[in-house]
Amino acid sequence: MTITVQQLLNLKGDNNIYSVTPDMLVYDAIKRMDEVKVGALIVIENDRLVGIISERDYTRKVVLRDKSSKTTQVREIMTERVLCVTPDQTIDECLVIMSQNHIRHLPVIKNNRPVGVLSVMDVVQSIISEKELIIEQLENYISGVS
Numbered sequence: 001m002t003i004t005v006q007q008l009l010n011l012k013g014d015n016n017i018y019s020v021t022p023d024m025l026v027y028d029a030i031k032r033m034d035e036v037k038v039g040a041l042i043v044i045e046n047d048r049l050v051g052i053i054s055e056r057d058y059t060r061k062v063v064l065r066d067k068s069s070k071t072t073q074v075r076e077i078m079t080e081r082v083l084c085v086t087p088d089q090t091i092d093e094c095l096v097i098m099s100q101n102h103i104r105h106l107p108v109i110k111n112n113r114p115v116g117v118l119s120v121m122d123v124v125q126s127i128i129s130e131k132e133l134i135i136e137q138l139e140n141y142i143s144g145v146s
Contacts, residue, residue: 002091003090003091003126003130004091005085005088005089005094005108005116005118008118008122009108012116012122015115015116017114017116017117018033018038018041018042019114020041020042020043021044021074022043022050022073023074024074025071025072025074026058026072026073026074026076029041029074030055039055039119040119041054042082042114042117043078047113049107049109049114050078050080051080052079052082052107053077054079054104056104061076083101083106084107085109086110087115091127091130092127094106094123095120095124098120105118106123
């Protein structure tokens with residue numbers, strides 16, 4: 001039983017796509033992350049995904065380079081090469097993409113538009129839940145409970 005990205009998005013129930021524009025100040029993007037309690041925001045320009053900005057981008061490209069978040073635009077520090085998945089891909093595929101590329105957030109794209117964002121915690125929790133269900137089913141099978 002493999003869970004798809006769409007099934008996980010449905011289970012999450014949070015269909016909000018939190019985003020910023022490339023010309024916003026980094027300070028405002030970080031403030032937005034705090035307000036919505038996420039670690040990354042997708043960057044949208046003209047209805048297209050053009051990047052992603054994460055807490056990691058902020059610490060490495062602003063704090064460590066002694067820039068000011070109040071004068072630096074998102075476009076200056078965002079990650080432009082964004083890896084994405086589609087709703088029909090599996091959670092296992094997401095985990096492989098995330099681990100091989102050392103990323104924590106994965107936008108979900110359908111018809112060239114973002115429809116969600118998965119965090120590594122979403123994916124890991126989903127895999128753990130799936131394994132717990134399999135274990136429970138095996139225990140019931142072994143003990144003869146139907």
